[in-house]
Amino acid sequence: DYAQMNRDMTDLFSKMSDVPRNYIYHKKRIERMWSQWSKAATINWEKHPGTMNGRRKQNILVHMGFLAKESKLNFAEKSKEGGPLGELLQWSDLIVSLHILGHQLYISTDKSTLKNVIEEAERAPPCPTMDGKSKRIDLIITDIMGLRGLKKHRAFLVNNKCRIRLVDSFGTHVEFTDKIYFRDHKKELSGSVPKNPWGGHGLAPQQHWTFFPHTDDNTFLGFAVDQPLEEIRPMFDRQSSKAVLVYGKEQYMWKGLEDVIQSVKEVAEVHATVADASTGSPMFADVVNHGLLDTNRLYSLLRSVKVFLGIGFPLEGPAPFEAIAQGAVYINAQFNPPKSRLNDGFLAEKPTLREFTSQLPYAERIGRPYAITVDIHNSTLLKKAIQEAILLNPSPYVPKELSTEGMLLRLALLVEKQDFCNPDKTDSWPPVNQMQVCSFSELFIKSLVNYYFVSVVIAH
Numbered sequence: 001d002y003a004q005m006n007r008d009m010t011d012l013f014s015k016m017s018d019v020p021r022n023y024i025y026h027k028k029r030i031e032r033m034w035s036q037w038s039k040a041a042t043i044n045w046e047k048h049p050g051t052m053n054g055r056r057k058q059n060i061l062v063h064m065g066f067l068a069k070e071s072k073l074n075f076a077e078k079s080k081e082g083g084p085l086g087e088l089l090q091w092s093d094l095i096v097s098l099h100i101l102g103h104q105l106y107i108s109t110d111k112s113t114l115k116n117v118i119e120e121a122e123r124a125p126p127c128p129t130m131d132g133k134s135k136r137i138d139l140i141i142t143d144i145m146g147l148r149g150l151k152k153h154r155a156f157l158v159n160n161k162c163r164i165r166l167v168d169s170f171g172t173h174v175e176f177t178d179k180i181y182f183r184d185h186k187k188e189l190s191g192s193v194p195k196n197p198w199g200g201h202g203l204a205p206q207q208h209w210t211f212f213p214h215t216d217d218n219t220f221l222g223f224a225v226d227q228p229l230e231e232i233r234p235m236f237d238r239q240s241s242k243a244v245l246v247y248g249k250e251q252y253m254w255k256g257l258e259d260v261i262q263s264v265k266e267v268a269e270v271h272a273t274v275a276d277a278s279t280g281s282p283m284f285a286d287v288v289n290h291g292l293l294d295t296n297r298l299y300s301l302l303r304s305v306k307v308f309l310g311i312g313f314p315l316e317g318p319a320p321f322e323a324i325a326q327g328a329v330y331i332n333a334q335f336n337p338p339k340s341r342l343n344d345g346f347l348a349e350k351p352t353l354r355e356f357t358s359q360l361p362y363a364e365r366i367g368r369p370y371a372i373t374v375d376i377h378n379s380t381l382l383k384k385a386i387q388e389a390i391l392l393n394p395s396p397y398v399p400k401e402l403s404t405e406g407m408l409l410r411l412a413l414l415v416e417k418q419d420f421c422n423p424d425k426t427d428s429w430p431p432v433n434q435m436q437v438c439s440f441s442e443l444f445i446k447s448l449v450n451y452y453f454v455s456v457v458i459a460h
């Protein structure tokens, strides 16, 4: 049975129903971006018929463990008040892509839904029935919370470990996938917190799908950035203002940054979208705070400001690329020394040794005229960067790998080609000629743990 393009949104929404309140964000985003996804599908089928046609239709279980009640994170609830939206956004884009690519989805945010899907899959005969359909699960896409939920279905998990893909924003380095390796090297792999609560699952590193193409060990899943839409009008005229929008939708992200904000106020007009700003705080005096905005109003504001200013947190969120897509320049806070699990509280428990040289290292690769990376605590350099950014006037820009088109194509390939169940397969994927070799020192470290010798960024 081949996967065919599926542009039936109602069909997709009918599968997102186990706990309706969990899907409010996803449905809104998918509905808003539907025409962009639809267009991206047409383009891909026209441009890459060899890739898009003849793919096997797969039964895919999508289990968002971070939304399941027992995770106690209240992500869906908090999203209304400025909590992390990055994760919800990536899952929305993943689900819509898989659906348009024509796969059969079983979507769950709840342990009883998960149990039903698993039981049905286990009852199904191993081979397709006469109508060519099979209920066996080909792929299980989940997160670390979800994997914990799956551990309650031991036999299923053991039999299907190679079918798991873990949505893992920050990535997991190979040193953290193996419990014993971590135990024996705890000291050199940790700062003040010698723990590995999110690692130790024993999956192949490429079974971890990340937010940005950052970790050479893992696989780049990504997300999609909205194209600028004509119908979204600016809130005010960009050219006649010197407006800077500060990136940080909750007040705690601004903590201790009075001096930085003061420097910005000296050269520009400061705007904010802080959900919980306390009135009377000197930091917010002379700041135009719009409160948390819905997407269209946020985009209107991003179309009006010259600069979107990163102040250090959140790390690696999607918002800077939304700003660049609306024609603003992103100022990326540089970290010197770089932050990592060895020296930073937020990263301390993350299963990666990655060094963050800035708030969004990927923006460093994009560079001018879209992004400027600067030490925001150096007032002279910060003011200079803002003044430079005000004059840059870049055109709205969405990197290909972060577009709906790029994401669909990448996912078509990932689902079809990545195979961890047949280690002896000779036609390895990604193709060897698309791989980039790491530096010698990285190679050496990796060869010690006897795993992957090559890195690959699957841009599309």
Ligand code: U2F
Pocket: 083, 084, 085, 086, 087, 089, 169, 211, 248, 249, 273, 274, 291, 292, 293, 294, 295, 298, 314, 315, 316, 317, 318, 319, 320, 322
């Ligand atoms: C990241 O998660 P965040 O949700 O904090 O990432 P952001 O870049 O701040 O924003 C995510 C969305 O919030 C939206 C904006 C983005 O799509 O359009 N938004 C909004 O709707 N209204 C507003 O007024 C302001 C922003 C990252 F993605 C996660 O993986 C990390 O866990 C987290 C912590 O580092 O940061």
